[in-house]
Amino acid sequence: MNYRPSMNRGDMPAAIRCENVSVRRGKVQAVDDLTVSVPRGSVTGLLGPSGCGKTTLMRAIVGTQKNVSGRIDVLDRPAGIPSLRRDVGYVTQAASVYGDLTVEQNVRYFAQIYGAENGIAEAIDAVDLGSHVDHLAGDLSGGQLNRVSIACALVTRPQLLILDEPTVGLDPVLRADLWQRFKRLTDAGVTLLVSSHVMDEAEHCDELILMRAGGLVAQLPPSELRARTGETNLERAFLALIEGATA
Ligand SMILES: Nc1ncnc2c1ncn2[C@@H]1O[C@H](COP(=O)(O)OP(=O)(O)O)[C@@H](O)[C@H]1O
Ligand SMILES: [Mg+2]
Incomplete structure (x- = not known):
């Protein structure tokens, strides 16, 4: 038996x-009648080509998006209500880290906004930047910068972390490293929703939400995507699902 509680x-x-x-x-139906759920304590990948509505959906979940219809509950509360602010960490696609501040100062800045100064060291440790606290963010590599953004989002000890294309621009080794960190966060009880337009990243997720043109293609674990399509390669499996749906 391959029993996995998180699944x-x-x-x-x-x-x-x-x-x-x-x-x-505007004139675009950016998200079109989507019904999905994100299981607790796991990494859910929100995957689909550029422009399919991933960022718009994340913004709706976080409560920063206008013109949302339908119903969104986050941690059993209506999306966007003030009491969720500390419980939901959100890192946008173009995450803003201040290059002229150190790693610690960047994280402290966010901590002060939320009155969460006691979470600073833990957040920096969670992304393994403890040895870089006094480095200027402007001197860091792309992968390290992404980790600073994530530390900023972790400072309130959120139960849910929403990351918009955090692996863009990273080489394959750094990408794999980041996905391992996500896994470790779920071990600590955090729920992650992570978007990507790169299908092979589906491999690292417990659950997949596959989108296309604002709509849902399917929600399922990677193993089921393979089983349903008979494709081992997840990118081909995704294409097979789309072809099946439009056939
Ligand atoms: N500020 C905006 N105004 C009007 N349309 C937008 C805006 N931002 C995104 N869109 C459109 O909404 C759709 C979904 O975009 P987005 O959610 O950014 O997709 P993704 O994150 O998957 O690349 C696209 O057609 C995009 O062109
Ligand atoms: Mg996007």
């Missing part, structure tokens, strides 16, 4: 529930 989707309370969520952005 027991029927019984696990969801960290995020989206029901019939639609978002109009």
Whole structure:
């Protein structure tokens, strides 16, 4: 038996529930009647090509997106309410880290906004930047900078961490390293929702939400995606699902 509690989707309370969520952005239906859920204590990948609505959906979940219809519950509360601010960490695609501040100063800045100064060292440790606290962010590598952004989001000890394309621009080794860190965060009880337009990253996720043109292609674990399509390669499996849906 390959019993994995975090995959027991029927019984696990969801960290995020989206029901019939639609978002109009200008003339575009950026998210189109999406019903998905994010199981607690796992890494859920929000995957699909650029422009399919990943960022818009994340913004809706965090509560920063206008023109959202449908229902979104986050940690059993309506998305966007003030009491969720400390419980939900969000790192945007173009995460802003101040190059002229040190690693510690960057994280402290966020900590002060949320009155969470006692979480600074723990957040920096969680991304292994303890030896770099006094380095200027401007002197760090791309991978280290991404980790500073994540530390800033971790400073309030969120239960849910939402990361928008955190591995973009990283080489394969650093990408794998970051996914390992995500896994470790889930071991500590954090729920992650991570977006990517690179399908092979599906490999690192417990659960997948596959999107295309604002709509849902499927929500399922990678193993089920393979089983359903007969493809071992996840990118081909994704394409096979789309072809099956449009056939
Ligand atoms: N500020 C905006 N105004 C109008 N349309 C937008 C805006 N931002 C994104 N869009 C459109 O919404 C759709 C979804 O975009 P987005 O959520 O950014 O996709 P993804 O993150 O998957 O690349 C796209 O068609 C995009 O062009
Ligand atoms: Mg995006």
